[in-house]
Amino acid sequence: MILRTPPPRKRRAESQPPEDDNNNTQSRSSGKQLLVYEDLPLAERSHEHSVPITSDQMLCTYQCRQMVKTEFFDALSSAEKQAHDYQSKFEALNEDLLKSEAERKNFRDKFFNAEQELAAAKGREQMLQEQLRKDIDFSQEQLKIQIQSSSELEMKFRNEMDHRKKAESLAAKAEETARLAEENIRSLSESITREKNRLQSDLVHMRSESKLSVSRITADLEKVECRAINAEKESTLLKEQLDELKKRLDECMHEKFEVEKKLSAKSPEAHSKDSNLLVKHLQEELRNYI
Structure with missing residues (x-):
């Protein structure tokens, strides 16, 4: 196809792309009427040099239309792409x-669960508070008991400390007494040792003296034996004399009894005088025999 160009005095029609969704721009010559050069009627083609074109009309060639189509398809593809993007965004x-x-529903379920857990937690908290109150009361009672027992233990500890102090003082006194006793024992052992040595020396001296005095003791013993024999003999004689005196005493008592019978008729004074004389006589005889 042969391209037809307009006369040199006429300006070419300037076409702009259609309205776009992004910028919404229009052509600067949108107010003018666009005329397609090839679509003019034959009468107009035959008289194209004779018919004048007004300033409000613009001629459009095939190339211009192709450019408009290209821009239109580009704008359409851009719009479709943008629509596809919007669809993708809409789907997204x-x-x-x-x-x-779903998250809202999940959060709502979680919220309901949280409310239930909160109610359960409040119930558990109330139970725990009750249990805590009971535990506190029990702990206070136990604390009172522990304080009382601790005070008793403290009193016992003080008593034990007093007893310990007394025991320590007694132990100190006992140690002092033991020390003094050890000193006394030491001194006694020394004195015993000295006494033992002295006794040993005395024993040695007495042994030496005893050897000398054995003969003298033997002689004295013989004398004592002789004296004992003589004393036995004398005692035998004295026993015989005593028996004779007993016999004579019995005879005298018998005679006294006979005399008392004979003198019973006499006065009591004479009787007492005779009996006294007889007793004195017997006593003198007894002394003489002894």
């Missing part, structure tokens, strides 16, 4: 909305 937003709804 819808998916996000579904996710947010």
Whole structure:
């Protein structure tokens, strides 16, 4: 196809792309009427040099239309792409909305569960408070008991400390007494040792003297034996004399009894005088025999 160009005095029609969704711009000559050069009627083609074109009309060639189509298809593809992007965004937003709804439902369930757990926690807290109150009361009672027992133990400890001090003082006194006793024992042992030595020396001296005095003791013993024999003989004689005196005493008593019978007729004074004389006589005889 042969391209037809307009006369040199006419300006070429300037075409702009259609309205776009992104910028919404229009052509600067949108107010003018666009005329397609090839679509003019034959009468107009035959008289193209004779018919004048007004300033409000613009001629458009095939190349211009191809450029407009290209721009239109580019704008259409861009719009389709943008629509596809919007659809993708819409689907993404819808998916996000579904996710947010699911999350909202999940959060609502969690909220309900949290409320239930909160109610249960409040119940447990109340039970724990009651148990804690009971534990506190029990702990206070135990604390009182522990304080009382600790005071008793403290009193016992003080008593034990007093007893310990007394025992320590007694132990100190006992140690002092033991020390003094040890000193006394030491001194006694020394004195005993000295006394033992003295006694040993005395024993040695007495042994030496005893050897000398054995003969004298033997002689004295013989004398004592002789004296004992003589004393036995004398005692035998004295026993015989005593027997004779007993016999004579019996005879005298018999005679006294006979005399008392004979003198019973006499006065009591004479009787007492005779008996006294007889007793004196017998006593003198007894002394003489002894």
